Amino acid sequence: MRRIHVIGIGAGDPDQLTLQAVKALRDSGVFFVLDKGDATSDLTRLRREMLRTHLPEGSYRVVEARDPERDRRADGAAYAPAVGDWRDARAALCERLIGEELGADETGAFLVWGDPALYDGTLGVLEEVLARGRVAFEYDVVPGISSVSALAARHRTGLSRVARPVQITTGRRLAEGFPEGVDDVVVMLDAHQAFRAYAGQDVDIYWGAYVGTPDEILVSGPVAEAGPRIERLRAEARARKGWIMDTYLLRRRPADGR
Incomplete structure (x- = not known):
């Protein structure tokens, strides 16, 4: 056999x-x-x-x-x-x-x-x-x-917070809105950078491309501030290499600030 x-x-x-x-x-x-x-x-x-x-x-x-x-x-x-x-x-x-x-x-x-x-x-x-x-x-x-585990490790953050769920989804799904009842979302396969829709909200992003390789790129911060930089770096990297593998964690900040 x-x-x-x-x-x-x-x-x-x-x-x-x-x-x-x-x-x-x-x-x-x-x-x-x-x-x-x-x-x-x-x-x-x-x-x-x-x-x-x-x-x-x-x-x-x-x-x-x-x-x-x-x-x-x-x-x-x-x-x-x-x-x-x-x-x-x-x-x-x-x-x-x-x-x-x-x-x-x-x-x-x-x-x-x-x-x-x-x-x-x-x-x-x-x-x-x-x-x-x-x-x-x-x-x-x-x-x-996984790239998800590697991403969290490189950003020195956990994927979930106390008593809160985390969901892994795609850019296509994220474009429809945050999953109900979830404040921490890992996004994969997002060719259209759906995170841009959350630039006006209290949402942080932990993004990484080519994680674990010599070409690794990491960006984190509020989507309103980090988003434009991610878009630029992503476009430059894709033009340079001809392909890109990236993923990110979106984290909605709670109203109590914790």
């Missing part, structure tokens, strides 16, 4: 690899890497550097393939179907790679940024591959340090 490790490798800092992740790396002989082209080639390079650091040369193979393109123009009612089509294409690609590149008694691995259980589709894709019934394998999941 083929075996696969889905390994969370942290938000970008090679030192964020856990001991469990290193053990899983050493137990794997084939590593599947889906790259997104030249714009994000440094992400592929970071993965390879992690492997070279922890594994003997010649003890493993890296299988690279181009990640299917997603229709990023889709919005509104068309958004969910577009994501579904992309995941179907990903499943077909992974099914082929596992079937052709992983021997019946070999162990392979997918290296997932952050934590595989948080805003990543690898687990869903592997379940879809299994459901197709053409390729059989067992898999396990190694948790990693």
Whole structure:
């Protein structure tokens, strides 16, 4: 039976690899890497550097393939179907790679940024591959340090406050308003900087891009003051690198000031 490790490798800092992740790396002989082209080639390079650091040369193979393109123009009612089509294409690609590149008694691995259980589709894709019934394998999941945890640590703040909930959401949802009954919101996948809508309110932002990498950028403060700087830095970084990975915590200040 083929075996696969889905390994969370942290938000970008090679030192964020856990001991469990290193053990899983050493137990794997084939590593599947889906790259997104030249714009994000440094992400592929970071993965390879992690492997070279922890594994003997010649003890493993890296299988690279181009990640299917997603229709990023889709919005509104068309958004969910577009994501579904992309995941179907990903499943077909992974099914082929596992079937052709992983021997019946070999162990392979997918290296997932952050934590595989948080805003990543690898687990869903592997379940879809299994459901197709053409390729059989067992898999396990190694948790990693998420960008959310790394962001809070770099800003030296907690994600929640005493007796108050915290919610993780997307920029699309935040544009509809703060979740009811929640004052601390972690926002991921926000291409349109929905935090701008809260510049006139008593809301603080803790923002980070490329957290854990040499390109890390951190900004915090009231949205009214920090927001314009974030917009400028984000635009400059995206133009310079061709891509950006960022997330932020929005914190509404209570009326009693605590």
